[in-house]
Amino acid sequence: MESKDKFFRKKSTLNCRGKILSLDTPLVMGILNVTPDSFFAGSRLSSRDEVLHRTEGMLRDGADILDLGGYSSRPGAADVSVDQELERVIPAIEAIVREFPEAVISVDTFRAKVAEEAIAAGAAIINDISGGDLDDTMFETVARLQVPYILMHMRGTPQTMSSLTEYEDLVLDVIDELQKKVARLKNLGVNDIILDPGFGFAKTIDQNFELMRRLEELRILGLPLLVGVSRKSMTYKFLGIDQSEALAGTIALNTIALGKGADILRVHDVKETKQTIQLYTKATS
Template sequence: MEFSVTNSNQSRFFSINCNGRLIDLSKPKLMGILNLTPDSFSDGGKFNNEKSALQHAEKLLKNGATIIDVGAQSTRPNAEFLNADEEIRRIGNVISLIKKEFPESLISLDTFYSDVVKFGYDEGIDIVNDISAGQFDSELLDTVAKTGLPYILMHINPTYGSMHDKIKFDDIIISINRFFSEKVNLLRQKGIKDIILDAGFGFGKTVEDQYQMINEFDYIGFGKLPILAGISKKSFIYKPLGKQPNEVEKETLDLHHKLLEKEANIIRLHNPESLIN
């Protein structure tokens, strides 16, 4: 099943080069989440072996995902901190198995370690999804540049220890755009050509900040680069309602539709079928 949306606002042409495949992002794509972790806040431990991971990847693709985002480290507040070797151990053969079973799939690797990027590149990844903006590993950006892969640049605080600290922003949109302007210039200098922006929902922002980000999403990045939205099961949606992550499907769907109207190019989510049905 392929996800498609007809939206008159989606007028800008964006594409990324994934290992020689030109992917058109002017038509929004769904990125399905595959957590290879025992401690993720919503699905920890469900897919942390090869068989269940492969089955879930198949489900995500059948339900409309074009991209599978593979991550081995939870970045929720108070999560266990893993080194690169442990991430690699957890990933194991999952990436190569998915590529073998579903060769048309695109795989993004959710990591902030250069060594994990090198491993993932050898296994066949198509995109690097780095929450750290290259700030947690000084060699990561140079490594990404050498691979030639597209890079997802996320707005975040400067250190692992501070990534969830709430910062008082005069205006969250202005702050995000200033951050992106500086970081994109750095990425260009490094030789990274294909860049996707991620506003960093859930990382160091207040509830009010995050709803402003949704309402003014089309101002983030000034429309110069494709942009990803990742709000699936984030606490700013369910906590104010006194609910649990799996109890806000309707609220999340409404916000996803709003983000698509505001010209999101990629929606990162746990259940792509929610946008298909």
């Protein structure tokens, strides 16, 4: 067992603008969407006051990271210009930094220009749903900025990904596609890489469950693992319920993910997720 643990040993900290986040206990990433069309209506924020109110609540409930996005990535979402995305994201980041200077902010974007301006405004992490595929300058930008980078697996775009779900072996293909990008990032000198297998992105509901069953296989890459299944279709569509009723299903899936090595849970419901982690940690320590 000792040799196996050594083989799978992964990086245990993230350097977020000088603030070191430990991954010894799983972290909670709270979702802040400054978009009018994000898939879960309860996460949409349209004003500075709404952003700050939600931020205050998430931090009070124990969020370790705030993930702020201005481009909806739900299947079939409308395209948004770079200027529109910047107009949504940058003022929100600046407001959070002013009111909550200790908050660790992640910017949810696949555009290098938005990523760079967000980091300049006070964000500390780049969360790229496209894994560099939708902006060929993203990897070089991340390397130059030297910030943690969340590398997600996706195919196509939010508009086309639902048609790109053919795999020879789902998990092995995901690992292979991620590994090639990890090698490029490391060659560029990126130090902090977090993997996101991309639940719901270019994957059917059945494929999402297969990915969850085999999640621990991604440990072979030796990198921290982020899981984002909060209120997604693999809960509410599978159960035949509304998204507003999907909290229990989300907690169930997140608990499974914790058992398979998840280091960060990206969620809409911070308080309940923090409690889940506390109970899981106590019961398994």
